[in-house]
Amino acid sequence: MREDLNAKAKSKHFAIRIVRLYQFLCDEKKEYVLSKQILRSGTSIGANLAEAETASSRKDFQAKVYIALKECSETQYWLELLKETDYLTKEQYNSLNNDCEEIRRMLSSTTKTLKLTAENEE
Numbered sequence: 001m002r003e004d005l006n007a008k009a010k011s012k013h014f015a016i017r018i019v020r021l022y023q024f025l026c027d028e029k030k031e032y033v034l035s036k037q038i039l040r041s042g043t044s045i046g047a048n049l050a051e052a053e054t055a056s057s058r059k060d061f062q063a064k065v066y067i068a069l070k071e072c073s074e075t076q077y078w079l080e081l082l083k084e085t086d087y088l089t090k091e092q093y094n095s096l097n098n099d100c101e102e103i104r105r106m107l108s109s110t111t112k113t114l115k116l117t118a119e120n121e122e
Helices: 007-027 033-052 058-084 090-121
Strands: none
Touching: 007 033, 007 058, 007 090, 033 058, 033 090, 058 090
16 A cells, blocks of 8 residues: 555555455355455445544544444454455455555554543543
């Protein structure tokens, strides 16, 4: 992924990759259960970040970003499962997981900063 993109842009690009993965898993591998799970969690990351932009409060914003982080971690779980059950090659897994890990690190850093800021304001 490009280094100059923010978490929202990266998560959208990642969601597009996840949609294409879902199509591949359904069409080529005839896998319908795990593919639906990763479709939901992988596209939810960006959806929650988009929702965070219109948060009604700082606390609401923080909650949406945290949900995006949790969805990112869940997506990594499904990627691991798909790799370990031979639905994904090691190369496919590495490519997708590297992008997901990059987003996870960004969101983790953001949630830590938001938490510290909130604690300092109290």
